[in-house]
Amino acid sequence: MFVSETSLQAWRLTINSAINLIEEQFKAGIKVVLTGKFNQDPLERLFGIVRSVDSHPTVTSFLQIIRYVSLQSRLSFLMKQVKGSNIDNKEPLEMLVTMSQCLQQHAKDIDITVKDFKEAIKDKLLAELTIRYVDDIPKGGKNDFNLNLMVYDLCGYIVKTRKHLTACEVCKNLVRCHELDLPKDFTADQYTAMRNRGYLVYVTVPFFKTILVVELAIQSHFEDLNHIYIHDSFELCCAKIAELHTVPLFCDEHRDYNLKYLVMEYVKVRFHLESKRLRKLLVLQAKSKVQTNFKIAKNS
Numbered sequence: 001m002f003v004s005e006t007s008l009q010a011w012r013l014t015i016n017s018a019i020n021l022i023e024e025q026f027k028a029g030i031k032v033v034l035t036g037k038f039n040q041d042p043l044e045r046l047f048g049i050v051r052s053v054d055s056h057p058t059v060t061s062f063l064q065i066i067r068y069v070s071l072q073s074r075l076s077f078l079m080k081q082v083k084g085s086n087i088d089n090k091e092p093l094e095m096l097v098t099m100s101q102c103l104q105q106h107a108k109d110i111d112i113t114v115k116d117f118k119e120a121i122k123d124k125l126l127a128e129l130t131i132r133y134v135d136d137i138p139k140g141g142k143n144d145f146n147l148n149l150m151v152y153d154l155c156g157y158i159v160k161t162r163k164h165l166t167a168c169e170v171c172k173n174l175v176r177c178h179e180l181d182l183p184k185d186f187t188a189d190q191y192t193a194m195r196n197r198g199y200l201v202y203v204t205v206p207f208f209k210t211i212l213v214v215e216l217a218i219q220s221h222f223e224d225l226n227h228i229y230i231h232d233s234f235e236l237c238c239a240k241i242a243e244l245h246t247v248p249l250f251c252d253e254h255r256d257y258n259l260k261y262l263v264m265e266y267v268k269v270r271f272h273l274e275s276k277r278l279r280k281l282l283v284l285q286a287k288s289k290v291q292t293n294f295k296i297a298k299n300s
């Protein structure tokens with residue numbers, strides 16, 4: 001046999017790639033191309049750098065490291081800090097682009113758009129919610145005791161940490177209350193009461209009910225794990241919340257501002273918690289799998 005099928009295939013692939021690459025370089029204005037200089041050393045070096053940071057990277061951590069490496073300052077830091085890495089200061093490293101400058105500019109641009117975008121989402125949310133105010137929220141079919149406890153506790157946390165929600169006295173009286181003010185058949189405050197040492201915040205029943213319907217909308221959004229792949233997941237979630245019926249909270253003067261702020265903050269906190277949950281669920285699992293496979297490969 002003249003040559004194996006695999007070698008033949010590789011040969012065809014290489015020749016085609018070389019022809020395409022050379023054509024591309026001619027088009028870019030280069031007059032002479034030395035094919036002998038073609039090599040994949042820089043690529044191998046890149047993987048060397050990645051492996052020196054994390055020896056068994058998952059897809060997520062790989063992307064993260066690539067992002068770090070794109071910043072030259074990080075790279076010099078790595079070369080100095082990481083022992084046993086395949087690269088040292090003597091090796092000539094050339095950056096294709098100076099990322100730090102363009103990232104800075106990019107961040108500035110994004111900051112501006114994100115700010116405007118956030119305001120737009122908030123205003124849309126408020127406009128939709130205001131036309132759907134109801135006097136009382138009817139009890140939904142789903143009455144999960146544990147969920148009620150968690151939501152109530154989270155409400156207290158948000159009111160306590162976002163001070164200007166209760167900066168006005170009237171608002172404060174409408175939102176916060178004492179444990180004894182709550183109705184006798186109200187049970188959602190039990191967890192808060194259990195771990196209270198005197199500093200936790202109790203919220204009123206209408207406040208809790210409003211956040212509970214928001215929570216249910218968020219949960220329905222998180223039900224399908226694929227939501228992490230959706231580009232505008234946050235915006236979509238807000239659109240779902242905008243269709244809810246809520247009770248008018250806060251005083252007349254501050255209602256508009258506080259309500260949209262409160263709902264957005266709650267959604268933000270929930271997205272943060274959800275990202276932690278998903279990390280536990282998906283990334284750590286994948287990581288341990290990679291490590292197990294590595295061990296098996298090493299021992300066999």
Ligand SMILES: [Zn+2]
Pocket residue numbers: 168169170171172250251252253254255
């Ligand atoms: Zn007020």
